[in-house]
Amino acid sequence: MSENIHQRALQLIAQARLEGMPETDAAWLRAHLETCDSCAAHARQTDRSLRALRSVAIPLPDGLARRTQFRVRLRAQELREREPKRRALWFACGVSWIFGGVSAPYVWSLFQLLGARAGLPKFVWEIGFGLWWTIPALFVVAVLLMEKVRQGDEPAWMR
Amino acid sequence: MPGATLFFSTLMADEAKTIARGLQRRDPDLLDRLIEQYQYRLFRYLVYVTGNKERAEDFFQETWIRVLERGHQYDGKSKFEAWLFAIARHLVIDWQRSKKAQSLETLTDPEQEHPLQLVNESEPSPLHQVLSNETEETVLASLQKIPAIYREVLVLRFQEELQIDEMAGVLSIPVSTVKSRLYRGLQALRGALPGGAAS
Numbered sequence: 001m002s003e004n005i006h007q008r009a010l011q012l013i014a015q016a017r018l019e020g021m022p023e024t025d026a027a028w029l030r031a032h033l034e035t036c037d038s039c040a041a042h043a044r045q046t047d048r049s050l051r052a053l054r055s056v057a058i059p060l061p062d063g064l065a066r067r068t069q070f071r072v073r074l075r076a077q078e079l080r081e082r083e084p085k086r087r088a089l090w091f092a093c094g095v096s097w098i099f100g101g102v103s104a105p106y107v108w109s110l111f112q113l114l115g116a117r118a119g120l121p122k123f124v125w126e127i128g129f130g131l132w133w134t135i136p137a138l139f140v141v142a143v144l145l146m147e148k149v150r151q152g153d154e155p156a157w158m159r
Numbered sequence: 160m161p162g163a164t165l166f167f168s169t170l171m172a173d174e175a176k177t178i179a180r181g182l183q184r185r186d187p188d189l190l191d192r193l194i195e196q197y198q199y200r201l202f203r204y205l206v207y208v209t210g211n212k213e214r215a216e217d218f219f220q221e222t223w224i225r226v227l228e229r230g231h232q233y234d235g236k237s238k239f240e241a242w243l244f245a246i247a248r249h250l251v252i253d254w255q256r257s258k259k260a261q262s263l264e265t266l267t268d269p270e271q272e273h274p275l276q277l278v279n280e281s282e283p284s285p286l287h288q289v290l291s292n293e294t295e296e297t298v299l300a301s302l303q304k305i306p307a308i309y310r311e312v313l314v315l316r317f318q319e320e321l322q323i324d325e326m327a328g329v330l331s332i333p334v335s336t337v338k339s340r341l342y343r344g345l346q347a348l349r350g351a352l353p354g355g356a357a358s
Binding site for chain 2: 048050058069071
């Protein structure tokens with residue numbers, strides 16, 4: 001028998017166990033195994049190996065589930081307690097944005113007026129206005145960054 | 160038969176959706192049930208991946224904490240256990256990275272010529288200590304001869320009975336790579352078991 005035929009048989013023996021194969025290949029393999037002792041022994045050995053792998057039992061540590069359930073419940077409680085604070089923070093951010101948007105024209109006029117009274121160049125009070133506008137946004141960014149650091153980077157596999 | 164298959168797949172899909180909804184709510188009773196239900200499979204997987212019982216215990220607990228915290232990300236479209244194993248595996252990888260500043264992939268992939276020895280060869284293996292049953296010692300010793308990435312796919316396929324595409328999801332690798340590892344793993348398993356290479 002040619003070496004290629006045995007190679008094909010060995011390949012199909014593995015394929016059948018790992019991912020399945022078409023019926024035509026299965027029939028060919030069955031016929032081959034009936035006539036080839038070497039490949040039949042290979043198939044038996046493969047099955048023995050897999051049975052052995054499936055049979056391995058690992059003893060579970062005492063109380064592992066109970067301890068884990070306790071830890072998970074504690075953590076759940078922590079998260080529940082933190083939830084209202086987070087909601088309040090987001091609410092404050094939202095209110096701050098809305099207020100900032102609504103009040104912007106008035107604040108601009110105020111800066112313009114104060115700048116004119118103080119005799120400041122236009123770009124100075126404009127920078128002042130810009131800073132006033134930017135600070136809440138920077139605060140939000142800082143809060144978000146802190147939140148992200150606290151939670152740890154979320155890897156792609158979690159999504 | 161197709162009717163029964165459809166029935167069971169629908170049942171499993173419903174179960175996955177129920178789990179997803181419960182995790183969204185962080186339902187403590189559901190989490191208790193899941194911990195009970197998957198404790199053996201998750202712990203076994205972690206023992207194989209880490210090669211150490213104590214470490215596996217730590218990762219076991221951390222995995223469930225992650226499940227609680229990130230449960231809203233599970234959409235119920237895939238098997239819960241595949242998602243669970245992915246979380247556990249990535250916790251181990253993160254730990255490996257922080258410990259050695261290298262990924263588990265790089266460390267364990269013999270194709271990259273950086274074989275990982277999860278345990279010190281000069282000491283009795285913790286994995287070996289975990290499995291005390293004499294009838295299983297030969298199998299265990301054989302498993303230890305197999306590189307970790309092959310051992311992992313064999314465990315996922317033949318102990319956890321995940322499908323190849325589910326394994327690809329757990330391992331974050333293409334299906335073709337899963338298959339290639341499975342074939343090599345099977346070859347390694349046969350070669351590692353006494354008399355395997357001879358036949």
